[in-house]
Amino acid sequence: MSGNSVRLQAIAAVQRNLTPPAFFPPAEAPGEVFGQNVFTKSVMKQRLPKPIFASLMGTIEHGKPLDPTVADVVASAMKDWAMEKGATHYAHVFYPLTGLTAEKHDSFFEPGSEGTALAEFAGKTLIQGEPDASSFPNGGLRATFEARGYTGWDVTSPAYILENPNGNTLCIPTVFVSMTGEALDHKTPLLRSQQAMAQHAERVLRLFGHAHPDAVVSFAGAEQEYFLVDRGFFMARPDLLNSGRTLFGARPPKGQEFDDHYFGAIPERVLAFMLEAERELFKLGIPAKTRHNEVAPGQFELAPVFERSNVATDHQQLMMVVLKRVAQKHGMECLFHEKPFAGINGSGKHVNFSLGNASEGNLLHPGDTPHDNAQFLVFCAAVIRAVHKHGGLLRASVASATNDHRLGANEAPPAIISIFLGEQLTDVFDQIAKGGATSSKEKGSLTIGVDTLPVLPTDPGDRNRTSPFAFTGNRFEFRAPGAMQSIAGPMVTINTILADSLDFLAGEIERRLGAGLDLDAAVQEVLEDVITNHGAVVFNGDGYTDEWQREAAARGLKNLRTTLDALPELVSDDAIELFGRFGVFSSREMHSRYDVALEHYALSVGVEARLTLKIAGTIVLPAATRYQTELAANVASLRAIGAAAVDTGPLDELSAAIAELRARVADLRDALEHGGDGAVEAHAPHAGRVLLPAMDAVRITADALEGIVADDLWPLPTYQEMLFML
Ligand code: ADP
Ligand code: MG
Numbered sequence: 048m049s050g051n052s053v054r055l056q057a058i059a060a061v062q063r064n065l066t067p068p069a070f071f072p073p074a075e076a077p078g079e080v081f082g083q084n085v086f087t088k089s090v091m092k093q094r095l096p097k098p099i100f101a102s103l104m105g106t107i108e109h110g111k112p113l114d115p116t117v118a119d120v121v122a123s124a125m126k127d128w129a130m131e132k133g134a135t136h137y138a139h140v141f142y143p144l145t146g147l148t149a150e151k152h153d154s155f156f157e158p159g160s161e162g163t164a165l166a167e168f169a170g171k172t173l174i175q176g177e178p179d180a181s182s183f184p185n186g187g188l189r190a191t192f193e194a195r196g197y198t199g200w201d202v203t204s205p206a207y208i209l210e211n212p213n214g215n216t217l218c219i220p221t222v223f224v225s226m227t228g229e230a231l232d233h234k235t236p237l238l239r240s241q242q243a244m245a246q247h248a249e250r251v252l253r254l255f256g257h258a259h260p261d262a263v264v265s266f267a268g269a270e271q272e273y274f275l276v277d278r279g280f281f282m283a284r285p286d287l288l289n290s291g292r293t294l295f296g297a298r299p300p301k302g303q304e305f306d307d308h309y310f311g312a313i314p315e316r317v318l319a320f321m322l323e324a325e326r327e328l329f330k331l332g333i334p335a336k337t338r339h340n341e342v343a344p345g346q347f348e349l350a351p352v353f354e355r356s357n358v359a360t361d362h363q364q365l366m367m368v369v370l371k372r373v374a375q376k377h378g379m380e381c382l383f384h385e386k387p388f389a390g391i392n393g394s395g396k397h398v399n400f401s402l403g404n405a406s407e408g409n410l411l412h413p414g415d416t417p418h419d420n421a422q423f424l425v426f427c428a429a430v431i432r433a434v435h436k437h438g439g440l441l442r443a444s445v446a447s448a449t450n451d452h453r454l455g456a457n458e459a460p461p462a463i464i465s466i467f468l469g470e471q472l473t474d475v476f477d478q479i480a481k482g483g484a485t486s487s488k489e490k491g492s493l494t495i496g497v498d499t500l501p502v503l504p505t506d507p508g509d510r511n512r513t514s515p516f517a518f519t520g521n522r523f524e525f526r527a528p529g530a531m532q533s534i535a536g537p538m539v540t541i542n543t544i545l546a547d548s549l550d551f552l553a554g555e556i557e558r559r560l561g562a563g564l565d566l567d568a569a570v571q572e573v574l575e576d577v578i579t580n581h582g583a584v585v586f587n588g589d590g591y592t593d594e595w596q597r598e599a600a601a602r603g604l605k606n607l608r609t610t611l612d613a614l615p616e617l618v619s620d621d622a623i624e625l626f627g628r629f630g631v632f633s634s635r636e637m638h639s640r641y642d643v644a645l646e647h648y649a650l651s652v653g654v655e656a657r658l659t660l661k662i663a664g665t666i667v668l669p670a671a672t673r674y675q676t677e678l679a680a681n682v683a684s685l686r687a688i689g690a691a692a693v694d695t696g697p698l699d700e701l702s703a704a705i706a707e708l709r710a711r712v713a714d715l716r717d718a719l720e721h722g723g724d725g726a727v728e729a730h731a732p733h734a735g736r737v738l739l740p741a742m743d744a745v746r747i748t749a750d751a752l753e754g755i756v757a758d759d760l761w762p763l764p765t766y767q768e769m770l771f772m773l
Contacts, residue, residue, distance in 0.1 A: 050670070050760045057279030057764060061772045064277065064316060064378045077329055084132065084208040085332035086125055094124040106202050108405075110245065110262045113202055118170030125206060126155060126168035129217035132208050136216045137168060139176035139198040140361075141223035142233040143183040144643045146533050148364045149223075151178040151198070152216060174200045176221065184646065186639030188229050195226045201234060204361045207331050220361050229636055233535035236631050237357055240542035241265060243629035247549035248402060248410070248426075254556050254566070255422045261404040265542055268353030268522075269363050269534050270337075272394035273370065274345050274382040275317060277772055280764040281380040285662055290655045291384035291449065291531070294742065295662060297750040298390050299767040313340060314773050316377065317347065324349075324373040331369070333362045342458075343392040344770040353399060353522075356538045363396075363534050379773070385529040386452035388766060389746075393453035394530035398537050401522040402426070402545070412521045418475045418484035421570045428577040429552055430523060431466060431476075433544035434516055435584035437625070438464035439605045439616040441516070441525070444540040446613040446644065448651040448734075450529035455608060457591045460515035460526045462613075463599045463606045465586040467514035473587060480578045483571055513590035539631065546629050552577070610648050611735045617641040645731045652734035656719055659742045663712050666762050667749045671705050674756045701755055708748040715741040 088107075092100055099120045105111040129137065138150040153172075159165040176198040183196070198221035209216045223232035230236050245263040252260035281287050286294040313321065321338055328335040334352040341348050349370070351362060367383060374381035386393035403409040410426045417423055434441065441464050445454070453459045468476065471488045478484035511517055515527045528537050552573060559569035583602040588595060599606060607613040616622060618641045626632035632640070678698040685693045718741045722733040753761060 050673070051758070051762055053283045054762060054764050054768070057277065057283050058768060058772065060279045060378075061277045077326065080326060081329045081334075082332040084210065084330045086128060086206040087332065088205075090128060091121075091124070094128060095120065103202065108262065110242070115170070115174065118174050118200075120170075122168050122170045122173035125173065125217065126166065129206075129208060129215075130155065130166060132215060133210075134208055134215040134217045136214065137172075138209075138216050138218050139178070139200075139221045140218045141178075141198050141221050142361075142364060142533060142535065143223060143231060144186070144233070144640070145184060145647075146233075146531070148368060149178075149183070150216075150218065151176060173219065178223075183223075183231060184643040185225070185231050186642035186646075188225050188227075188231065188635065188639045196223055196231055197226070198223050201238065201357070203238070203355070204358050205332065207365075210330075229633070229639070233360070233533050233539075234357070236539045236636075237360060237535045237542070240539045240546065240629065240631045241357060243546040243631060244402070244542040244549070247546050247553060250553040251425055251429075251549050251556075252404075252407065252422075254553060254560075255425075257407070261406045263402055263404045263410070265356040265400055265402045265538065265545075266353045266409075266522075267356040267359040267534060267538055268350065268399040269359060269528075270348055270350040270395075270397040270399070271363070271366060271370075271383075272341050272346060272348045272396065272530050274343070274384075274387050274394065275320070275347065275374060275379045275773060276345060276382060276769045278375065278378050278380050280769045280772070283762075283764050284769075285666075286655075286658050287380075287382070287387065289658055290651070291382060292387045292452070292655075293389065293766070293769075294655060294659050295667065295746055295749050295753075295763060296389065296766045296769075297753040299765065299770065301767070301771075313338070313347075316379075317773060320374055320377040320379060321347075321349070323377070324370055327369050327373060328366060331362075331365060333366055333369075335366070341392070341394075343388070345773055346392065346394065353401070356400065356534075356542070360533060360535045360538060383531040385447075385449045385531060386456075388770065389452075391766075391770065392458045393456065395453065395459055395526060396528045396530050396532065396534060398525040398528050398534050398541075399519070399522050400525065400538065400541055409521055411523070413472070415489075416487045417472060418478065418487045421567065424475070424479070424484075424574055425552055425556075425570060426549075427472065427518075428476075428574050429545055429548035431468075431584060432551070432577050432581045433541075433548040434464060434466050435581035436547070437540070437544040438584065439607060439613070439619075440540050440544065440622055440625075441527070441537070442605065442607045443613045443616040444536040445527045445529060445532065446607075446610040447529060447532060448610060448648045448655075449531055450527075451609050453529065454527060460513060461590050461595070461606070462608045463590070463596070463604050464515050464527070464584075465590065465599065465604060466523075466584050467511040467517035467587055468585050469511075469518055469587065472518060473585060476574075476578045476582065476585070479571065479574045480582065482575070511587065511590075514586070515590070543626060543629055543631050547625055609735060610644075611732055614641060614644050614648075617644070642727060646727045649727055649731040649734045652738050653719075656715060656734075656738040656742055659745050660712060660715055660719065662763075663708060663715075663745050663749055667752060668705065668708060668712075670760050670762050671701065671708070671752050671756055674760050675701050675705060677757070677760075697755075701752075704748060704752050704755060708745070708752065711741070711745045711748050715745050 099117045102114050102117050106113045136152045136154050138152045140150050143149050155166045155168055156164040157167045178196055201220045201222055204220035206219045209218050222235040224235055225231055244265060248263040249260045325335045335349055336352045337350040339348055370381045401409050401411045413423050414420045455461045474488055475484045517524045525537055555573045556569045617637055623634045623637050626637055682693055682695055682698055718737045
């Protein structure tokens with residue numbers, strides 16, 4: 048096939064796919080399938096002897112150490128349950144530093160005597176696995192000759208069944224560590240940071256009179272944005288297929304300027320996909336709740352209800368897998384890249400978080416009169432101080448080659464990490480700074496002017512879409528994480544910097560109480576101190592303006608624009624001290640994460656650069672030269688018949704553009720051949736500062752050609768087609 052025939056075939060196929068296959072109403076209501084494939088607490092309660100169940104709940108609910116003697120009983124119950132559900136295999140599921148999910152599958156069946164097969168699953172197999180781990184990134188923590196890695200059962204995240212038409216698998220969420228106990232994954236530090244945060248949050252609660260506080264946990268709810276494109280187009284775009292984003296493509300005549308997609312009616316085909324995906328998520332106990340169209344054409348969002356951050360993180364990973372799989376079934380590809388289409392809004396994964404416990408509920412709930420809710424104010428102040436002191440670490444936690452295309456592009460929060468508090472809380476903290484808070488601005492109400500419509504209560508603070516870290520009524524929303532990334536990194540950072548601030552605040556209050564101050568006076572002094580020293584991080588204005596860039600600099604806030612600027616934060620003395628103090632990362636682990644992230648950055652840019660070269664050389668240039676031949680033949684034949692005025696303008700313009708593209712391709716090839724060797728500290732900056740601009744230069748000329756070359760010769764599906772044909 049040549050020219051645009053692949054494109055045309057893809058377009059024809061979309062026509063056929065627009066009406067989704069007939070949807071057979073499933074037998075059970077969504078409520079009935081919820082958690083159907085999960086080894087839930089109620090399943091455990093039914094199947095485990097009482098003392099075993101109680102012991103396990105002590106660990107899950109109250110953070111008590113896991114009693115290894117329960118493992119055999121749990122394993123056997125889990126195996127029976129899984130086999131009743133058609134499972135033949137089990138897998139330890141872990142989350143290596145690739146950011147993906149890894150699984151090691153084993154069969155339940157072991158050969159018995161006389162050719163029989165016995166179903167075996169012992170406690171020790173549940174607790175520990177040993178995948179050959181030599182190919183996972185470890186940043187120098189393991190030499191390949193000591194390739195051992197261990198997976199360890201995470202009791203706090205429920206096991207589940209993954210269905211496949213050819214047999215089901217019992218999946219057990221696990222941590223993944225090296226032989227020496229160093230973390231090789233995203234879960235281990237998340238659990239460590241959660242424990243550190245809980246310890247100091249409970250200390251604060253004790254100061255407020257809760258002598259024996261229930262275990263505090265952090266909660267996360269992640270809003271996942273994604274694009275859908277028809278799979279025919281996807282397969283005809285080697286750039287999308289291999290790097291997740293379009294490295295070429297002129298802007299469509301109509302983009303998102305009318306904002307006509309946002310919250311618009313969901314196309315039937317997409318809705319069919321969403322319904323099936325949500326059903327699959329429900330079976331896995333993932334509470335998918337809100338769905339809507341996003342800003343860009345072809346862009347959508349799915350938000351599950353918040354859960355404990357550890358479970359939410361696992362579910363978030365699983366959700367991406369499910370969305371991709373179901374989309375493929377519906378002839379579409381689900382794109383999680385942060386910026387699949389240049390000039391069109393990118394995708395993020397807003398992480399909403401809060402902390403709380405069984406008896407106190409959400410500790411970030413301000414109540415109607417936050418000014419006299421001292422306990423809330425202390426937790427809120429802890430967040431303010433944490434974000435101000437460690438904004439650089441938060442920035443580093445969302446740094447990646449792919450997210451660089453989105454952050455700071457006037458559609459996503461800027462790289463400057465500031466906090467939006469809203470009118471009411473800003474006012475309360477202003478009062479505190481002046482000596483004490485005595486009032487809270489009240490909730491208003493909206494009168495719409497139609498008697499039959501209800502009066503709508505308004506929140507005391509508006510929303511702000513431009514802030515990277517916004518208070519949204521009873522939680523904070525970290526808006527900078529990228530659509531593709533695991534939310535573990537951001538949650539590890541949030542938990543750890545909160546542990547630091549809660550530790551500090553508890554210490555300061557304790558000291559003043561010791562010196563004879565009463566609790567109110569001590570809290571006022573400490574809050575005043577925090578808002579005076581850290582209030583600079585509060586910004587309620589428009590984060591997209593240039594003015595904010597200048598003002599943030601004057602306030603001393605960091606502006607780490609790219610991954611290359613942000614990653615060194617991970618190995619600063621302060622960061623290593625901080626993570627070490629709370630037992631979240633050793634210095635070696637921090638260095639290993641830094642190396643892995645830098646390496647990953649260099650690798651992804653490298654792949655894109657080679658793809659750019661290949662597509663320009665073997666797809667774009669051949670199409671352009673074919674058209675050049677056509678134009679040249681046209682000029683020659685016009686001359687041959689002695690036409691009066693032969694306009695060589697189009698041919699000249701095209702030839703100049705082709706020459707330009709050849710030159711830019713040569714530059715990129717040269718850049719790829721030189722400077723990419725040696726230590727990652729050298730080739731990552733080369734990737735960012737030399738390869739990326741060279742790729743952009745190729746793209747600009749290739750995109751110009753797209754506007755010149757005859758459409759019937761253009762081989763790559765266009766932006767118009769990919770974005771609007773769903
Ligand atoms: P919006 O787009 O208006 O920000 P969504 O409803 O799309 O809101 O998503 C909000 C997310 O925040 C959901 O995942 C929701 O479960 C989560 N969330 C709500 N309350 C809390 C809370 N207390 N702690 C953590 N996450 C929360
Ligand atoms: Mg939302």
